[in-house]
Amino acid sequence: xxxxxxxxxxxxxxFLAETVLVPLIRVSGNGPELLLLLPVFFxxxxxxxxxxxxxxxxxxxxxxxxxxxxxxxxxxxxxxGFLSGKLLENVEQEEFFFPMMLTFVSAFLYECAMWxxxxxxxxxxxxxxxxxxxxxxxxxxxxVAGIALYFPVRAFDRKMREAYGTGEKRNAKNLS
Amino acid sequence: xxxxxxxxxxxxxIFALTLFACIILALISFFSSTVSTVLRTGLDTxxxxxxxxxxxxxxxxxxxxxxxxxxxxxxxxxxxxxxxxEDLQAENQLLQQDAYELSRLxxxxxxxxxxxxxxxxxxxxxxxxxxxxxxxxxxxxxxDDGMRVDMNVISGNGLVGIIxxxxxxxxxxxxxxEDNSYVSGMLSSSGEICSVQGDITxxxxxxxxxTDFSADTDVKAGDEIVTSNISDKYLQGILIGTVSExxxxxxxxxxxxxxxxxxxxxxxxxxxxITTTKADLTGDNS
Numbered sequence: 001x002x003x004x005x006x007x008x009x010x011x012x013x014x015f016l017a018e019t020v021l022v023p024l025i026r027v028s029g030n031g032p033e034l035l036l037l038l039p040v041f042f043x044x045x046x047x048x049x050x051x052x053x054x055x056x057x058x059x060x061x062x063x064x065x066x067x068x069x070x071x072x073x074x075x076x077x078x079x080x081g082f083l084s085g086k087l088l089e090n091v092e093q094e095e096f097f098f099p100m101m102l103t104f105v106s107a108f109l110y111e112c113a114m115w116x117x118x119x120x121x122x123x124x125x126x127x128x129x130x131x132x133x134x135x136x137x138x139x140x141x142x143x144v145a146g147i148a149l150y151f152p153v154r155a156f157d158r159k160m161r162e163a164y165g166t167g168e169k170r171n172a173k174n175l176s
Numbered sequence: 177x178x179x180x181x182x183x184x185x186x187x188x189x190i191f192a193l194t195l196f197a198c199i200i201l202a203l204i205s206f207f208s209s210t211v212s213t214v215l216r217t218g219l220d221t222x223x224x225x226x227x228x229x230x231x232x233x234x235x236x237x238x239x240x241x242x243x244x245x246x247x248x249x250x251x252x253x254x255x256x257x258x259x260x261x262e263d264l265q266a267e268n269q270l271l272q273q274d275a276y277e278l279s280r281l282x283x284x285x286x287x288x289x290x291x292x293x294x295x296x297x298x299x300x301x302x303x304x305x306x307x308x309x310x311x312x313x314x315x316x317x318x319x320d321d322g323m324r325v326d327m328n329v330i331s332g333n334g335l336v337g338i339i340x341x342x343x344x345x346x347x348x349x350x351x352x353x354e355d356n357s358y359v360s361g362m363l364s365s366s367g368e369i370c371s372v373q374g375d376i377t378x379x380x381x382x383x384x385x386x387t388d389f390s391a392d393t394d395v396k397a398g399d400e401i402v403t404s405n406i407s408d409k410y411l412q413g414i415l416i417g418t419v420s421e422x423x424x425x426x427x428x429x430x431x432x433x434x435x436x437x438x439x440x441x442x443x444x445x446x447x448x449x450i451t452t453t454k455a456d457l458t459g460d461n462s
Contacts, residue, residue, distance in 0.1 A: 016223070019303035019314075020230045029380040048187035052194050059198070063212075064219060065303070065314075070212045071202030075195060082191045119376075129377050 002164040004053075010156065011038055011054060015061045030137045032145035033107055035062050039077045040106050041150065043084030044091070044099045045157050051081025068117075076113055080106040100146060107142035111135040217343050224346050227302045228316060294411065296330075296448040297321065302346070311351040311379065313337075315447060318345040322451060326409050331447045334438025335359070335403060335414045339449070347449075352416065353384050353441055360407035361386065361416055364400040368393045372401065372416055378434060382441065383420060387432035391424050401435055411454055 014034045022031040035058040043051025059074030066073065084102055091098050115130050205212045299315040317323050319342045327339045329349050337351035352359055357374040371388045378384060389395055399419045403410040415438045422433030 012222075016226055016230065020227055020234075023304045049190055052187075052191055056194055056198070060201075060215070061219075064216050065223075066312075069202050070205035070215070071198045071200075074201065075198040078191070078194050078198060082187070085187065126377065133380070134376075 003160055006156075006160045006164070007042060007050070007054060008057065010153070011035075011057050011061065014038055015058070015065075018062075019065060027137070027141065028133075030134065030141060032141040033110065033138065034142075034145060034149075035059075036077065036080065036107055036110055036142060037103060037146050037149060037153075039081030040084040040099065040103050040146075041153050041157075043081045043086075044088045044102075045093070045154065046085075047089070048082050048085030051083075051085040052078050053081070055079070055081030068114075072117065076110055080110070096150070099150065100143060103146040104139055104143040107139040108135065111138050213343075220343050220346060224302070224316070227314075231300065231302055295451045297323075297451055299329075299347075299447055299449055301444050301447060311354045311374075311441065312340075313349055313351065313444065314346050315349055315449070316346060317449065318343050318347050320344050323347045323449065324451075324453060326453045326455060328403075328409075328411055328414060328450045328453075329447050330414060330450065331439045331444060333415055335410070335416050336439045336441070336444065336447055338409055349447075351441065353379055353382075353437060355379075359410055359416065360404045361401045362404035363389075363393065363395055364402045364415075366394070367405075368395070369404050369406065370401065372435065383434040383436055384417070385432065386419065386422070386435045387430065389422070389431040391429055391431055393431060395419060395422050395431065397421055407454065408458075409454055411450060411452070411457070 014037070018031075018034045022034060025031060038058050039051050039055035042054040055077035056074055059077035060070070062068075062073040062077070063070045084099075084106070088095075088098055088102065112135060115135060119125065119130065201211070297317060299317040301313050302316045303314040304312070315323075315329070323339060323342050325339055325342055329336045329338060335352055337349045337354075337357070339347045340350045341348040350357055352372065352374055354374040355376040359372040361370050361372040362368060363370070368389060370386050370393075373385050373387065375385045386401060397419050401416045401419065403412055403414045403416060405412045417435040417437040417439075420434050420436045422431055424431050
């Protein structure tokens with residue numbers, strides 16, 4: 001139970017970073033989607049249910065403070081958390097490449113979904129602009145942020161697991 | 177019993193249930209705004225103090241690093257500023273004469289509404305909308321400080337946006353460079369009406385779109401665009417920006433182009449909120 005509190009605290013920290021620090025590091029209007037990193041990471045470290053939990057919380061925070069209808073980002077983040085858990089279930093905990101690739105793919109799919117909901121459905125497609133100036137840069141920036149933050153988050157997660165035990169265990173062979 | 181309950185909720189089922197809950201949440205908040213308002217107000221009590229704290233910490237660090245500028249740089253700056261002041265003083269003399277004439281003409285026309293005399297409150301920007309797709313930002317004054325929806329927000333000399341949501345201790349401002357922002361504007365010199373809209377494709381070049389000038393309007397690069405008198409949300413006469421380019425549309429009936437906004441959206445930290453809304457003035461509360 002205490003372990004869950006630390007997960008919640010980490011999500012809030014990332015959320016504060018997203019609203020206060022990310023505007024400072026934006027490159028031509030594009031910043032990393034920090035909140036998206038946590039469902040993917042927790043899905044990998046703790047399994048599908050951890051990913052769903054992190055996705056729900058991060059998604060609701062993203063919706064409440066962003067411009068979208070409450071529940072859209074939550075829906076998408078929960079999907080990414082679950083997929084991260086399921087697809088990476090049998091991957092070694094020391095693995096680096098697969099989680100990072102999944103981070104990139106999740107960011108890419110998330111931005112495509114936002115583009116679809118906000119623009120394509122209003123018949124403003126402009127694919128070239130959105131892919132080259134928005135979707136790809138944001139996905140790459142999120143990947144870079146993911147690489148930078150992966151080791152600290154993993155170290156923090158391991159420390160919390162040792163101290164307070166896990167909520168939902170992953171496959172026995174992958175215990176960190 | 178507990179074992180069977182736990183075994184029933186496999187990850188896939190939890191996933192499906194959570195997705196279902198998200199859809200229900202989206203539908204509820206689509207049809208009634210109370211859920212999201214309650215949620216936001218609740219989270220605010222935790223989040224806003226933290227955001228303010230981080231901002232003031234950032235301010236302290238920034239001030240500290242500014243103090244490290246070398247003495248030579250500062251001396252060069254002082255010299256530069258002194259000569260600028262002299263130029264400005266000369267210009268000011270001429271402008272003062274114009275100002276006297278203008279106030280006489282104004283009183284002749286009984287125009288009391290100058291935007292320099294509207295009541296304003298200063299506010300600080302404490303966070304931006306948490307995504308890459310819009311330029312909504314949050315200021316640290318809310319309904320407890322007298323903020324109301326539709327109050328215009330300016331910074332320096334230019335229009336920045338309009339308040340769209342108000343919570344007890346913060347407000348959300350939709351900026352004019354946002355894609356779904358629409359402002360009714362007019363040419364400052366002649367009063368010809370146009371539409372000013374944000375556009376995501378122009379956002380990073382720092383420009384916004386101006387459309388719907390009639391094709392025979394005399395408008396060129398460098399002309400100033402202000403908010404028009406027929407806008408139902410924006411007070412009249414607030415400077416929006418200067419025209420950067422303008423050309424006749426394919427239809428041959430209208431002209432359109434781009435404007436460089438007067439406000440600096442890259443470095444928005446303090447803004448002024450005009451506490452009179454257009455509805456207050458027109459007596460229209462719809």
